[in-house]
Amino acid sequence: MWISDPDDPNSTFQIYRFKVVLFGAACSPFILNAAIKSHLENDGSEIATDLSKNIYVDNILSGRDTEQDLIAYHTEATNLMKSSGFNLREWATNSPELRKIAIKSNSSCLDSKVNVLGLRWDTNTDSLCYPKREFAQPSKTDLLITKREVVRATASLYDPLGFIAPVHISANIFIQKLWKAKLEWDEPLTTNSMANGLNYVKSYKPLPTLRFHVAILIPQ
Known part of the structure; x- marks a missing residue:
């Protein structure tokens, strides 16, 4: 409801109704997901099933064994989503x-390096790597590391394929020790714990230089 005269706070109210979902509303992601799911279930085709299984929020991650099948997938998926007003507007591919x-x-997609579930996919080389992360480094005059900083650094890396499990597991074990020590979130770590925390942060630095090349094995 809005007042009819902005200059008169005592003016009568006018009622307006949104004809679309308000951008930024808390319910928007759920409504989007429900609408897409309903559309794909009602279609019931093979391509609709594939899309339904491979949608992550507003991204679709899928592929085909041959380039001919991939082009057909592009056409069918585009037409299927367009029939309900959805636009698959940006395609990243190694084809x-x-x-x-x-x-x-x-x-x-104009960028040859795209985000894929927390990883960076280089479509030219068909390789995966981890995005660069800037972690706070305590200065020599202010060596303050807290449990909050350690947890933030650890949680900032998403590793769905488990490539950096040795680093992640070690960091999580360290966080577990901080909880057992009953440290508060912003309480400075002890000298020994601080050294361990810095080591874990440093171990993340080389990750963007790692490259994992995609290999697809097709059974005969």
Whole structure:
């Protein structure tokens, strides 16, 4: 409800109704997911089932064994989503042929390095790496590391494929020790714990230089 005259706080109210979901509303992600799920379930095709299984919020991660099948997937998926008003507007692919098609339709991702579930995928080399993270480094005059900083650094890396499990597990064990020590969130760590915390932070630095090349094995 809004007042009819902004200059008169005693003016009568006017009632307005949103005809679309308000951007930023708490319910928006749920409504989006429910609408997409309903659309795909009602269609029931093979492509709809694939899309339903591989949608993560507003991204779709999928693929095909051959370039011909991939191009057909692009066409069918685009038409299926468009039939309900959804636009698959940006395609990232390691396929040169599909990239050409996406460029012609003005739907190609301009960046060859895209985010995929916490990882960075280089579509040119078909390799995965971890994004660069800047962690706070205590200065020589202010050596303050807290449990909050350690947890923040550990939680900032998402590792769905477990490539950096040795680093992550060690960091989580260290956090477990901090909880057992009953440290408060912003209480400075002891000298020994602080040294361990710095070591874990330093162990994250080389991660962006690691490259994992994608290999697809097709059973005969």
